[in-house]
Amino acid sequence: MSDKKKIYKPKPISGFPEWLPEERLVEQRWFDHIRKTFESYGFCSIETPSVEEVDVLLAKGEVDKEIYAIERIHKEEGDDKESRLALHFDQTVPFARYTAQHFNELVFPFKRYQMQRVWRGERPQMGRQREFYQCDIDVINVDNLSIAYDAELPAIIYEALDGLDIGRVQLRISNRKILMGLLESMDIKDHVSITRIIDKIEKLETDQINQLLKDEGLSGEQVGKILKLAKIKGNADVIRNIEAENGLMSDGIDELYSVLDSLAHLPEHGVIGDLSIVRGLDYYTGTVYETQLLDVPQFTGSVCSGGRYDDLAGGFINKHLPGVGISIGFSRLFDVLRQTNPDKLGIGPKSPTDILVYVENSDDSPKANESARTLRANGFNVEVYHPVKKWEKHLKYTEKKQIPFICYPKESGFERKDMSNGLQEPVDIKEWKK
């Protein structure tokens, strides 16, 4: 009697988003714009495998990262001796490996961009997924790398983000040497836990920050000096007037001044020196970046971050290869906008089709296909609605997919219907061009 199909009920996997065609279309538009911006500054594209050897990903000793390892289902006893693979956690480390591995074939300073998925095994929430796209640009050079690149990258990023129509963005820039110099001058060793606390300055009350720092064993005077420095925000001149305690600090101030000064052409809200920016990742050694969406106060995280790293690739080759890079948190940006400000996303039609060609009955198919070819040659995206159905069906389909025109044959030639106003008129398809 009942021969019901067995159905495995699909459910979304948390943190692994997928979009509808109309959302994907916007995503593709964003990718195109970002790619064009990067290439306009002479960056070339590379792609690295989704997986790296675990040893490569952990080369910088960041073992606490939430990395997905992969494994064959038909794994057998003894297969353990294969090197373990894992999905890459970011694109910076694979890029460093790539640069070292292809060192002899690359031209330096090596400027590349990379737009790929990365994976992190963390609990998802708004703007945080487990599988997401990042758009990275980095420059790596041999032995030394001009500080001018530290300023060029944020300029490129600003241009890329500004073109997406997502409201005002603000790049916040600091230089780790400034805070590190201060800590050094006070003979404080545990940089990592201090910087983690500084990182929360925007989130917590001053009292709480004070307490956290004191819990680390700092004196009241030390805490005061650190907080006074970390709360400095402003333009190039503000940074220039900071008093240096030692050479390291002085270097940091000079570098940050130089970077901010080179970015003076950006709108005032677009870039700011902010000494509370220190970044969690421990391989950054100089300039560090974060980016805020000024018009989305509900989301305070950074949508685009990066920094200068002195020798990330040096672990893979016996050379000194300093670099600087920034990564747009593409999926974070898209997701945050989608959830908080869907109008800004400019979700449009459900397909790229410009013209639907109407087939009245199956005898007309060859004619329809041929006219579609003509229109495609004229630059349009054209689809033929093959099922032979009533005119109303065609209209409904065209309407639902928000296709602007229907083209249909008449005794002599063709007519087109403009879906925006219902107007129908004869058309010479050879002369109808995009």
Add this chain to the structure above:
RNA sequence: GCGACUGUAGCUCAGCGGUAGAGCUCUCGGUUGUGGUCCGAGCGGUCGCGGGUUCGAACCCCGUCAGUCGCCCCA
């Protein structure tokens, strides 16, 4: 990994101890002026899963899994 909350139709949810419901979506038909409106019909659910209590469980209890939000961390 930790904490709080939530799992019923494709989606949004009602039902809270007595035969599984609504709206939307979808399919088909009718009305209409060639898209809209309106009308009718149909498709669609082991009530997350496993156990327990009960004459009887979507509902109460225990466990488990999944999800959402927050923390940690970060794009």
